[in-house]
Amino acid sequence: MPLLEIRNLVVEFDTAAGPFRALDGVDYTVDAGEVLAIVGESGSGKSVAMLAVMGLLPDTATITADRMAFEGRDLATLSPKDRRQVIGKDISMIFQEPIASLNPCFTVGFQIGEVLKTHTRLSGSERAARVIELLKAVGIPEPERRLSSFPHQMSGGQCQRVMIAMAIACSPKLLIADEPTTALDVTIQKQILDLLLKLQAESGMGLIMITHDMGVVAETADRVVVQYQGRQMEEADVLSLFESPKHPYTKALLSALPENATGDRLPTVGDFRALFETAPKEATA
């Protein structure tokens, strides 16, 4: 049984101009211990899909799916209360802007401890010890001192480490990382990716990496889903995708990598638009 199984997921938003379909019948399957990358441009519906899984989309969103199951349990039919027992505990998520994602009014220790207080029966002192343990695990120096720090007193990289500590606090079975390195410096990006992979390997959890960076995909993923304008273009294991992409959009995406530049201009996906906009909906390796 897959850890997460989603079939024909459709998300529509009510807008002033009428319903807008942000996601049009995508499928995902993630097994325990697997790293799935969802790749695509801005507006391809990568984050929307995972926010739908987490139940974090606004009320204006209508979500339908033939199947949206976590460990065989249908997430769509769970009551809000039951779903909250899964969210943050068994499935957790980290976001693109680590500083903005942490509450500026509460200390780091409080924010991590809150997850433990919500989902475990640990006592106050046990929680404090576990928070220190988590901060150590994500590589925050002097964790005891950092407990009482506020997000604005930390760097972006440290805040992302805190977000990761918060996400892994209850040893989740699935971690969703929504462009976790986009807002960070290049040197920090590598450290955060290495940390995520290390934690994933140690715990055996499933990891969904949402990114638009093909470099991140190559470095981290076992399998890749390529999306464009809310539709799934291609799904393949990482080697096949880079070696022999099937869908013209994937080929365009790979052709637009900076290393493929010729002359004095970087290629863009738009240069290849004519190739993929007439192509069939999906290609699977």
Next chain:
Amino acid sequence: MLRFLVGRIGLLIPTFIGVTLVAFSFIRLLPGDPLDLLAGERGIDPERKAELLRQMGFDKPMWQQYLMYLGDILQGDLGTSFVSKKPVLTEFLTLFPATVELALCAILLAVLLGIPAGIFAAVKRGSFFDQSIMGTALVGYSMPIFWWGLLLIILFSGILQWTPVSGRISLIYFFPQDTGFMLIDSLRSGEKGAFASAVRHLILPSVVLATIPLAVIARQTRSAMLEVLGEDYVRTARAKGLSPLRVIGLHALRNALIPVITTIGLQVGVLLAGAILTETIFSWPGIGKWLVDSISRRDYFVVQGALLLIAAIVMIVNLIVDVLYGLVNPRIRHT
């Protein structure tokens, strides 16, 4: 935090000097002479008037009078009322508890109703409740206090006869007013029905005085909540599996309260200004009514003293608000 506090207190000194200048010059800019007003229709002998002006120091140049006034303030002397012959500070301290009691009840009412109303309107944005709450708030904000007070008196005191028209307590109760706070004194007196009477007398003035602050706080809370509910950290809180009550009541509200606290602080000035009207409508024996009476009598020292003390109170409340702001917002505290 200490540096923050010292900086804020340092700012109070020039403000206070500015207030003394305004208080001193304001009453002197009004037409009418206090001695002529005191003498009434009989008039006053010019020689006697000159003698009195000399005694009071009013024959000296304006700048000299101001310096003497400043010197007196520094010694804690705010002067003596022409009318009652009592020191201004003593009169103020006698009347002040009545105003504080009314203002506290009003601000409590405004905060306890305004914040939940604002939160509810923001969470149910665009709904019938949101539009009703915001529409009511707009009406409350736009309503002239004087008219609103009279309207409530006609309805609740005149037609329904649920509440008394004026005063702080029914005349049948006599007990020592040690604290000056009628609610506390009536409770301590042990007289049956005294506390209920004090509460009944407080309801209408509190509602009238709370109307504008309530509307402002509700609108500010709504807009602050709407802004905060769209923030990434609120999404993080929801992603942690926290209950909606905790997400809204703790993670969102704590951040939304930062501008709301500033608004509440600013409303203290509005309350004291509103107290002047409200106390006049309800014959509430507080500093608002005292100030209005003193202005009409050109009681220079009372007007100067009352303005100065009211301004000092507003400044102290604003200082407390600044400190609270720092406590609620760690980003301010640590800069």
